[in-house]
Amino acid sequence: xxxxxxxxxxxxxxxxxxxxxxxxxxxxxxxxxxxxxxxxxxxxxxxxxxxxxxxxxxxxxxxxxxxxxxxxxxxxxxxxxxxxxxxxxxxxxxxxxxxxxxxxxxxxxxxxxxxxxxxxxxxxxxxxxxxxxxxxxxxxxxxxxxxxxxxxxxxxxxxxxxxxxxxxxxxxxxxxxxxxxxxxxxxxxxxxxxxxxxxxxxxxxxxxxxxxxxxxxxxxxxxxxxxxxxxxxxxx
Numbered sequence: 001x002x003x004x005x006x007x008x009x010x011x012x013x014x015x016x017x018x019x020x021x022x023x024x025x026x027x028x029x030x031x032x033x034x035x036x037x038x039x040x041x042x043x044x045x046x047x048x049x050x051x052x053x054x055x056x057x058x059x060x061x062x063x064x065x066x067x068x069x070x071x072x073x074x075x076x077x078x079x080x081x082x083x084x085x086x087x088x089x090x091x092x093x094x095x096x097x098x099x100x101x102x103x104x105x106x107x108x109x110x111x112x113x114x115x116x117x118x119x120x121x122x123x124x125x126x127x128x129x130x131x132x133x134x135x136x137x138x139x140x141x142x143x144x145x146x147x148x149x150x151x152x153x154x155x156x157x158x159x160x161x162x163x164x165x166x167x168x169x170x171x172x173x174x175x176x177x178x179x180x181x182x183x184x185x186x187x188x189x190x191x192x193x194x195x196x197x198x199x200x201x202x203x204x205x206x207x208x209x210x211x212x213x214x215x216x217x218x219x220x221x222x223x224x225x226x227x228x229x230x231x232x233x234x235x236x
Contacts, residue, residue: 004072007134009065011158016064016074019105019163021049023170026104027080027097034093039080052078091184091192098181102170109163112156113227120235125153127235131228133161160227168223169216174208175199 025047028039043051053060059077067075080101087094116137119125125137136157139149173179180199184192198204 005069007154008068008072008074011155012072012074012162013064013068015155015158015162016076017049017053017060018047019108019159019166020060020076020078021047021052022104022108023101023166024052024078024080026100027082030097030100031080031082034097035090036083036086036093036097038083038086042081044080052080055079055081087196091189091196094196095181095183095185095192098178099185101178102167102182105163105166105170109160109167112160112163116153116156116160116231117234119153119156124149127231131231133165133224134158136160136227136231161224164223164227165220168219169212172212172215172219174212174215175201176205176208177212180208 024039024044028042028044031038032040032045039045042055044055049060056076056078059079061076064074064076067073082094082097087097116125120127120137120140123140126140128135128138134157135154137153139153141149143149170177171179171182173183175195176199180195184195187195199208
């Protein structure tokens, strides 16, 4: 098995399943708190991946596994059901619900970053020479038979990278991404209604996804560069 495939199956696939579950559970929890129990009744206010996998088996299992085997990293999608009538009656609540998913990923990234920082301060981790999404830090401890330090540092690095990228990608203001709903918080009501209608149109959603994928490197690059600088500064 190629090293890239092994790393994808061991690190990226579990990280994706956990991160996508957090994202959708955050949507579901926020919707429940704001008056829409649809996702809660579907069992999606949970950190168990199974309800999310049952709802989106292609996006949560088939595509992530295939992309791990062929690309060396996991990609996919998931969704949480919501009441469209509730969203139309309460567009700002729906926008906050949409924001909850990316914020869930940001919270996971923040926790992973904090653990990495604590590990560097304690002398457990040290920055790698060429930082990148595959590995930000490595073990600074003497090698052990199980390579536990290397495993933990790589797992935290992937978790940090993936959740930062999910946060940035999902906040792009293009349908059907969460950012298209979040931006309605600052748009006039009529413009927000038009954007929500566009998000529901399959053709426009496909166009939005294509455009988002093309624009994503422009947004991800600065985010990753900022993370690199932050890790370098705090490593000393």
